[in-house]
Amino acid sequence: MPTARTKAAKPDGAAGGRKRGSGVKRVYDILRDEILGLQLVPGSMVDEAGLAARFGMSRTPIREALVRLAGEGLITTLPNRSTVVSPLDLLNMAPYFDALVLMYRATTRLAAQRHQAADLMRVRACQAEFAAAVRGQDAMAMIATNAAFHLAIAEAGGNPYFTALFQRLLDEGRRMLRLYYQSYDDQLPQRFVDEHEAMIAAMAARDAEEAERLARLHGEQIVEQIRTLLCGAERLDIAL
C-alpha cells in the first residue's frame, strides 16, 4: 500500500504530490474563506492563471472551484471575460433581512420541536465559544461563532433546505457584519449572549412558540442595529 505519499512522490513528477481529489476542495475552501473574510475585496478581479500559479496546479481544478463558488453566488463570472468577487449589495438589503429573520424563526422553531440531546450540546458549545469571543472582545471570532451557533440550531432542526439557505445568508452576512462589528458598542454583544441563552432555554423546554418569538426578536433587533448603523445613528437634527 503506497500510503506514505507526502510530497513529490513522483520523480517524474509533473503532477504535484497531493492526493487525487484534494486539489479542488483545497482551492475552494481557501478562496471561500478569503472571500468571506474580506481578504479578497468585493469587486476585485480573480485571475485563473494567477491562482494556478499560486496553488501550484493547473487551471482545471482552479476553474472547477470557481464554478462551485459561482454557484453559491460568492463570485460572479462575466461571459468570456473576467470573473470578479461578488460585490456585496448594500442598496437593497430589505430582502436579505426578510429572509434572515424568517430563517431565524423557522430554524429555531424546528430545533425546539425536533432537537435531540446531542444537538443541544453542540448548540451550547457554540454558545460558550461565542460568549468567550464576546469576553475577549474579538470581533472576528464573534462573527464566526455567532454564525456557528445559529447554524448549529438549524442543524438541530433537521431541515436541510432551511439549513442551506440559512448558511448562505449567514455567509453573505459575514461580509456585511464585518462592517458592523468593527464599530460595535460594548453592551450589545453581551445582550446577544443573554438572548442566546434565553433561546437555548426555550428550546430545551421544547417551547416552540417562545423559541420562535425570541428568535424573531433577536433577528429583528440585529437588523435594527445594522440599519441604524448604516443609515447613520444620529440623523441630521436641525430645529427649524
Added chain:
Amino acid sequence: MPTARTKAAKPDGAAGGRKRGSGVKRVYDILRDEILGLQLVPGSMVDEAGLAARFGMSRTPIREALVRLAGEGLITTLPNRSTVVSPLDLLNMAPYFDALVLMYRATTRLAAQRHQAADLMRVRACQAEFAAAVRGQDAMAMIATNAAFHLAIAEAGGNPYFTALFQRLLDEGRRMLRLYYQSYDDQLPQRFVDEHEAMIAAMAARDAEEAERLARLHGEQIVEQIRTLLCGAERLDIAL
C-alpha cells in the same frame, strides 16, 4: 461519429462550429430538463465520456455543466467514482413539505405587498396557461405551468433568496409531482385553478394576510393530497 450537429456546419471549420460560451449552457439546460422530466432515471449513472460523445464536444464543458448541476443537488458525484442522478428521497419528505409550504406563504405574502402591475399580468398569464393545461388534461403541462405560476408570484415578491429556494423546491418537486399527477383525480386540478384565482384576487387587493392564508391552505392541501396518495389512500380498515 458525432457528425449530427444541431445547426448546419459553419464554414469556419474549427473545433465544433458553435459559439464560444454556449456549450456549457446547452449541456446544462438539456441535462437539467432531462433530469427534472425523469427521462434520466434517478440513481442512474452519468458518464462524462458518453455525454461528450453525445454532444460532440470535449469532456471539459460537460464536466463544468455537471459541477453546476451538482451545486443545485440534481446530481451527486461520488469521489473518484461515478456520478449519479440524485435519487429523490421519498422517505423523509417532511422537511421538504415544511419548506415548500413556508415558501408558498412567504412569496405570496410578499407579492401581495410589493407587486407591480406588470407582475400581476405575468401571474395571470401563467394562471391562464395552467387553466388551459387543466382543461386539456395534460399532466406534464399542468406540472410545468403550476410551477411557473408560483415562480411568477415569487418574482413579484422581489426577494431573490426566497425565489431561489422556491425554484429549487419546485424543481425537486417536479420529479415527485409526476408520480402524483400521473394518477390525478379529475376534480382536483379544477380546485387548484379556483384556489389560484382566489390568491390572485387577494394579491390584487393587496390583502397580505388573506393572500398568505390562501397560499398556506393551498400548499397544505397539496401536501395532504400527496401524503394520502403515497401512504395509500385507503388505510387498512378493520373493524375489531
Added chain:
DNA sequence: TGCATTTTTTATGTCGACAAAACCCGGACG
C-alpha cells in the same frame, strides 16, 4: 467450490496547449 489476490478495465482528476473573444492602444479619418 469458494475465497483471497492480482490483473485488467473503465471512468475520473489533472495537465499542457491551442483558439477565440474582449480589452488596450495607437493611428487614420471625418
Added chain:
DNA sequence: CGTCCGGGTTTTGTCGACATAAAAAATGCA
C-alpha cells in the same frame, strides 16, 4: 477634437492526452 478601425495583448473556453483510483474480471490456492 472626437470617433472609428486595426493590430497586439491578455484572459478565458475548449481540446486531446496522461495518470490514477476504484470496480470488475481473472487467476491462484486451499
